Amino acid sequence: MAFEKILLRNVDVPDSEKIDVYLERGGYEGLRKALREHSPEELIEIVKKSGLRGRGGAAFPAGLKWGFMPKGPGATKYLCVNTDEGEPGTFKDRLLVERDPHSVIEGAIIASYAVGAHRAYVYIRGEFFLGYKRWMKAIDDAYAAGFLGRDILGSGFDLDFSVHRGAGAYICGEETAMIDSLEGKRGEPRLKPPYPAQVGLYHQPTLVHNVETLANIPHIVLRGAEWYAQIGTEKSTGPKLFCVSGHVNRPGNYELPLGTPLREIIFEHAGGIPNGKRVKAIIPGGASTPMLTAQHLDIPMDFESLAAAGSMLGTGGIVVMDEDTCIVDATRRLTRFFACESCGKCVPCRVGTQRLVSTLQRVEDGLGREGDIEELLALCEGIQFHTFCPMGDAAVNPVLSSIKHFRDEYEYHLQHHRCAVGA
Amino acid sequence: MIAREPNEARPRAPADEQARRSMLLTALYIAQEQDGYLTDTSIRRIAERMQMPVADVYSAASFYSLFRTQPEGRYVIQVCEGLSCHLAGGAEPLVEQLKEKLGIEVGETTADGLFTLRVAECLASCGTSPTLRVNDELYEGMTPEKVDRLLDHLAGR
Numbered sequence: 001m002a003f004e005k006i007l008l009r010n011v012d013v014p015d016s017e018k019i020d021v022y023l024e025r026g027g028y029e030g031l032r033k034a035l036r037e038h039s040p041e042e043l044i045e046i047v048k049k050s051g052l053r054g055r056g057g058a059a060f061p062a063g064l065k066w067g068f069m070p071k072g073p074g075a076t077k078y079l080c081v082n083t084d085e086g087e088p089g090t091f092k093d094r095l096l097v098e099r100d101p102h103s104v105i106e107g108a109i110i111a112s113y114a115v116g117a118h119r120a121y122v123y124i125r126g127e128f129f130l131g132y133k134r135w136m137k138a139i140d141d142a143y144a145a146g147f148l149g150r151d152i153l154g155s156g157f158d159l160d161f162s163v164h165r166g167a168g169a170y171i172c173g174e175e176t177a178m179i180d181s182l183e184g185k186r187g188e189p190r191l192k193p194p195y196p197a198q199v200g201l202y203h204q205p206t207l208v209h210n211v212e213t214l215a216n217i218p219h220i221v222l223r224g225a226e227w228y229a230q231i232g233t234e235k236s237t238g239p240k241l242f243c244v245s246g247h248v249n250r251p252g253n254y255e256l257p258l259g260t261p262l263r264e265i266i267f268e269h270a271g272g273i274p275n276g277k278r279v280k281a282i283i284p285g286g287a288s289t290p291m292l293t294a295q296h297l298d299i300p301m302d303f304e305s306l307a308a309a310g311s312m313l314g315t316g317g318i319v320v321m322d323e324d325t326c327i328v329d330a331t332r333r334l335t336r337f338f339a340c341e342s343c344g345k346c347v348p349c350r351v352g353t354q355r356l357v358s359t360l361q362r363v364e365d366g367l368g369r370e371g372d373i374e375e376l377l378a379l380c381e382g383i384q385f386h387t388f389c390p391m392g393d394a395a396v397n398p399v400l401s402s403i404k405h406f407r408d409e410y411e412y413h414l415q416h417h418r419c420a421v422g423a
Numbered sequence: 424m425i426a427r428e429p430n431e432a433r434p435r436a437p438a439d440e441q442a443r444r445s446m447l448l449t450a451l452y453i454a455q456e457q458d459g460y461l462t463d464t465s466i467r468r469i470a471e472r473m474q475m476p477v478a479d480v481y482s483a484a485s486f487y488s489l490f491r492t493q494p495e496g497r498y499v500i501q502v503c504e505g506l507s508c509h510l511a512g513g514a515e516p517l518v519e520q521l522k523e524k525l526g527i528e529v530g531e532t533t534a535d536g537l538f539t540l541r542v543a544e545c546l547a548s549c550g551t552s553p554t555l556r557v558n559d560e561l562y563e564g565m566t567p568e569k570v571d572r573l574l575d576h577l578a579g580r
Contacts, residue, residue: 087551088505124487127546129559168450168488170544184447185479203439245507247551252550287506287545316506317549319507333506337544343486 006231006239007215008255017134018101018143022102028147028340030218032270034110035155038221043114047217049225051237056082056210057286057314058172058390059303065346068197069115077117078206081108081194081214083124084166084173087286088337089317092241093211093251097124097131100215105161107214108218109147110221117209119209126167135163142266142361149324170341174389177207177343187347189389209308212241220340230259236302240316244270247322258313259305263297266299266320277322281405285314287334290401311401326419327406331398336394352383356399363410366417373403373410438574442475450559460491488543495533496539498577501556504524505545513553513565524574537578 008164010016010025022028034043041420048063081104085093096104112120122139124132137330139161142148150158164182171177172187184348200206216238220228229237236258245251249271252257256265266272273279279294284301289296290311292299299305308314321330339353362368380396387393403410410418450473453468454465461484470477484490505513518540522528525538532539549553551563555570562573 085547089507089549091547091549094547125547125557127485127543127561130561132449137500163447165452165489166443167451181448183446184444184483185442186483242551245552246510251507251511251552261561283506287454319510321510325510330506333509335503337505340544406472 002250011207016099027102030221034221040114046225050220051226055212067116075301076204078201079112079117080123080208082210086170087315089319090286090315098134101134103215105142107217110217113157118158122163126165157249162413171343188343191388224240233302243317246320247273248320250365259300259302262299273322280323283319286317289314290397293405305316324421326421327402327409328364331402334398346387348383348386352379353395355379364412368414460494462486497537498557499539500542503545503554504542507549508552512553
């Protein structure tokens, strides 16, 4: 039986980004219900019970995060919608913002009401110009329809919403870097703790959520935590957008319950590998997540199963590589990304990623030296856990996982000064 | 060892001043739109108007890849070099084709000031790769033929 589309239920409808279409399709009913029937405390409980975990990569329980925000009217509190999607292999938030921005706004209003924030900011990646225009229009229309501004739907709850454009920096997807960028500074991560729920934007408590996470909220409110929690697995609940790219016949976004086997996603939904080739390597959740191999195809795509396999669900950005792919080359490309995007604040990440790239390049070009594999591993050791933000840890994952699973390919390059697959 | 930098210890500016500073990226975008790039004059003027040190404005401007402090072509082409675009046969072949057609290297601008060629990291269009951007417009599923047509179109041929 085909899985009922929840997050993608609107995206293929003509003019789905327009408020009239969204309303015709039952939009903003979740908000109505939240404001009329629930107190903020009840909403936090509902989201906790739903088991919803963050979809931006870190998988932190959303309800718990809401609970960490200080209660009461004392502090000025903020909500930030993280639309800084840039993790290679990931293209789900762009789809939601371009094709269904109101579902995200609705989720954001409910979240703001639950934690007592009266000011919400969208931080959108500078490259997403269409998304930026769609956000602006959607927010204007939501104001005009009375879903934003003063006394929303007669509830007495006020919320202002505005959009900030980033300007080309992957690191601003990291929540504290995003906050610094929102404050008009270089987007350099802050040391945590304190977490944004205590000290965030303008030093005030701030709730930061990924676009896809927020799009779940109206459905949870409308259909209940129990309904939501029965989708997926026991600990990984709900639907997930899986972005499939690389060597597959039908690349694209597929919405499926968490726990769907990787094989089903690649072979049934994404149409398998072109030209009857075999799978060699798979990145399961964006460039930051450790590579897997064909042996892992039966793994259920949920947070726990991937952690048990030594990887992560990450963003759900699945990149498939067939048997003709040079792993050293793929690893160099992934690592170059991190070297380019290192903000430069922490030396291990700034210098270490550059050294990784030059060493990988040498191996790939057939100029590698004995001991290069050990040098790569030593560099990773110097970077991992030695940086302010998780980017240092992310940057070493392609290198560590490719050496773990495909060490023979590295050795072939070093011994024969060329690639085993002839790439 | 990285020194701890407790956020609480940072000096807090008054709320209106903080909110004003938040407009910096917007101000930089506007200035860049007006002059085609961020001139020294516009950076100084932004600093003055926002009551910030010039160094802070320049520091932010130089951090973000979409801001430029040198003039560039009317059309800035950014070819995605992400892994998925590479696996889809993009990246290098497209860059090579553009280099040849335009007669410039990556990072350069054509003599007529029409085109600048750049490479970009993942543009979040991996499902429709290979991709490139021209100024603020995204072009997906690019082929050599599509690139030829796009260049002709932009050059008004």
